[in-house]
Amino acid sequence: MKPITWGALLGLAVVLVFLLSIRLGSVDLSTGEVFAALLGEGDINARRIVVELRAPRALMAILVGGGLSLSGAVFQALLRNPLAEPYILGISGGAATGAVLALAMGLAASLSWALPAAAFAGALLAIVLVLRVATAADDRVDVRVLLLAGVVVGAFFAACISFVLSISDARTMRSAVLWMMGSLAGSDWRTVLMVTLYTLPAAIALLGLARPLNLLLIGEETAGYLGANVERVKRIAYVLASLLTAAGVAATGVIGFVGLIVPHSIRLLVGADYRVLLPLSFLAGAVFLTLADVVARTVMSPAEVPIGVITAFVGVPLFLLLLRRSIGAGTGIGA
Amino acid sequence: MATESSASNGSAALGATELRVHYPNASAPALDSVSMTVPRGSFYAVLGPNGSGKSTLLRALLGMVPHAAGQAQVFGRPVSDWDRRALAREAGVVTQSESVAFPMTVRELVAMGRYPYLGPLQSETPTDKEAISKAMRMCDIENLAQRFLSTLSGGEIQRTRVARALAQEPNVLLLDEPTASLDVRHEMEILELLRASADDGMTVFLITHHLDLAARFADRLLLLDRGRVAAEGQPQEVLREETLKRVYEWPISVSNDPATGMPRVTPLSTSSGFSTSSGSGSRP
Numbered sequence: 272m273k274p275i276t277w278g279a280l281l282g283l284a285v286v287l288v289f290l291l292s293i294r295l296g297s298v299d300l301s302t303g304e305v306f307a308a309l310l311g312e313g314d315i316n317a318r319r320i321v322v323e324l325r326a327p328r329a330l331m332a333i334l335v336g337g338g339l340s341l342s343g344a345v346f347q348a349l350l351r352n353p354l355a356e357p358y359i360l361g362i363s364g365g366a367a368t369g370a371v372l373a374l375a376m377g378l379a380a381s382l383s384w385a386l387p388a389a390a391f392a393g394a395l396l397a398i399v400l401v402l403r404v405a406t407a408a409d410d411r412v413d414v415r416v417l418l419l420a421g422v423v424v425g426a427f428f429a430a431c432i433s434f435v436l437s438i439s440d441a442r443t444m445r446s447a448v449l450w451m452m453g454s455l456a457g458s459d460w461r462t463v464l465m466v467t468l469y470t471l472p473a474a475i476a477l478l479g480l481a482r483p484l485n486l487l488l489i490g491e492e493t494a495g496y497l498g499a500n501v502e503r504v505k506r507i508a509y510v511l512a513s514l515l516t517a518a519g520v521a522a523t524g525v526i527g528f529v530g531l532i533v534p535h536s537i538r539l540l541v542g543a544d545y546r547v548l549l550p551l552s553f554l555a556g557a558v559f560l561t562l563a564d565v566v567a568r569t570v571m572s573p574a575e576v577p578i579g580v581i582t583a584f585v586g587v588p589l590f591l592l593l594l595r596r597s598i599g600a601g602t603g604i605g606a
Numbered sequence: 607m608a609t610e611s612s613a614s615n616g617s618a619a620l621g622a623t624e625l626r627v628h629y630p631n632a633s634a635p636a637l638d639s640v641s642m643t644v645p646r647g648s649f650y651a652v653l654g655p656n657g658s659g660k661s662t663l664l665r666a667l668l669g670m671v672p673h674a675a676g677q678a679q680v681f682g683r684p685v686s687d688w689d690r691r692a693l694a695r696e697a698g699v700v701t702q703s704e705s706v707a708f709p710m711t712v713r714e715l716v717a718m719g720r721y722p723y724l725g726p727l728q729s730e731t732p733t734d735k736e737a738i739s740k741a742m743r744m745c746d747i748e749n750l751a752q753r754f755l756s757t758l759s760g761g762e763i764q765r766t767r768v769a770r771a772l773a774q775e776p777n778v779l780l781l782d783e784p785t786a787s788l789d790v791r792h793e794m795e796i797l798e799l800l801r802a803s804a805d806d807g808m809t810v811f812l813i814t815h816h817l818d819l820a821a822r823f824a825d826r827l828l829l830l831d832r833g834r835v836a837a838e839g840q841p842q843e844v845l846r847e848e849t850l851k852r853v854y855e856w857p858i859s860v861s862n863d864p865a866t867g868m869p870r871v872t873p874l875s876t877s878s879g880f881s882t883s884s885g886s887g888s889r890p
Contacts, residue, residue, distance in 0.1 A: 351707040479726045486721060490704045495670060497774070498694030498722030543708040546727075
């Protein structure tokens with residue numbers, strides 16, 4: 272199939288899973304009821320479920336799933352590493368530290384915005400720290416140093432989390448652990464708006480970097496000789512992909528696995544050209560996370576399974592299937 | 607001769623004036639007071655032992671490493687005045703090696719040569735497509751277009767990389783040992799392609815260890831020794847027995863090859879006096 276066909280199919284799929292996500296839940300609604308509710312008509316309870324709960328939640332899944340996948344694809348090119356994913360440079364650690372502190376100090380209980388705000392601040396701290404460490408010795412961003420700096424900063428934050436949790440009560444610990452598993456349950460229109468304000472500009476700017484990211488795949492020196500401003504591309508890509516991740520993590524916690532396997536799956540389907548890979552990864556990530564959330568909400572209803580569990584349970588077999596197919600065709604993950 | 611070093615020469619494609627490059631933490635500079643000129647449309651070969659600064663010279667000429675002193679010029683303008691996109695339209699480079707991070711086809715790699723001509727979201731125009739297919743035709747890799755790089759032989763990969771540099775439609779082509787791992791036929795094919803390109807007016811800057819072939823194909827040679835110019839000029843002037851012995855620290859005999867009429871360099875065996883002539887294998 273041509274990339275444009277994949278794009279059209281995935282675009283259609285985003286709309287369909289959005290509607291599906293609104294229909295299904297502890298109370299199942301018909302498509303007619305959904306449309307009526309979206310137009311402000313019909314049963315008041317259905318309207319409340321659709322407009323206040325499920326629509327923002329489905330939109331959040333689309334934004335965060337798309338954002339994480341796009342960010343993962345960018346990190347894989349930036350670090351030239353197939354193992355790279357959005358959390359590899361310590362952003363999740365920074366965000367979780369902020370979130371755990373907000374929970375432990377009781378801020379999260381009294382102020383609804385304190386938890387995402389603290390998580391976002393922690394993520395920003397991690398982003399700045401990693402960049403400072405990576406450029407301490409040299410003006411140039413050495414991606415090997417960047418990777419090491421990210422892992423080290425991540426380990427530092429992990430220690431902070433362990434310390435705070437060790438002196439917290441059991442209830443705080445449970446909230447913290449649940450937050451770190453990730454959940455879309457807290458989505459409301461305000462958080463959707465916040466995440467949109469970060470995700471859309473960052474995603475559009477990253478799509479514009481597709482061509483220089485392609486050059487990074489074949490090495491920085493060659494990329495420079497082909498006309499890319501390598502240092503600028505690396506910095507912009509790092510900051511934008513990090514902000515995209517930070518916004519998602521602040522709103523929904525640490526949802527794992529999407530940012531690793533969605534870009535790989537798309538690469539196996541359409542190749543490594545980032546002009547195609549980036550937009551398709553966004554769409555596929557949006558579809559994947561929305562579906563995962565539907566499963567998480569319904570499979571043990573009324574209880575919710577942590578969405579990270581679903582992304583791994585569904586994602587791993589799907590990914591292995593694609594991988595097997597591509598290795599058979601001689602076009603595996605690495606070069 | 608070695609005195610021809612005015613880098614501001616209007617007919618020069620590449621030039622260096624008293625160029626010095628010192629890598630951080632290195633005890634000696636990688637390049638020291640190197641002055642040289644590559645005339646437009648010439649085939650210029652750079653020779654020298656491992657670590658003599660050949661690759662550093664290529665990087666320094668195109669501004670990829672900081673200069674500690676001196677100047678490098680590309681088509682008469684200091685390299686620091688060029689922006690990278692404009693420079694990439696003038697100078698195509700084939701580095702010693704590269705590895706792609708993810709699977710990629712031959713056509714995709716060659717198409718990257720068009721980067722300096724295209725806007726961020728612009729797709730290939732007919733001009734770009736023509737440049738890509740012409741480059742692939744010249745390197746005889748049209749039949750490999752949809753193959754993945756991981757399935758190619760060493761020779762095919764090198765031809766693909768040369769094709770990418772040609773797709774840049776450069777006025778000067780710089781290559782760092784492009785034929786190092788190639789067999790006789792593939793090596794000769796690339797050298798003949800470079801010679802033909804030089805005859806068509808493209809400047810060729812080739813780093814190589816093959817002294818005989820450099821003498822046959824290049825118009826001028828530059829011999830580097832520990833970051834300094836040991837000799838520069840026409841092949842017969844550079845490939846002298848005494849110079850080569852001193853630079854390579856190995857007994858070498860230079861004769862005239864009746865088949866080509868060019869100097870033939872023959873490394874002798876150590877029993878003919880390596881250990882006695884230089885005392886020990888270590889450099890002073």
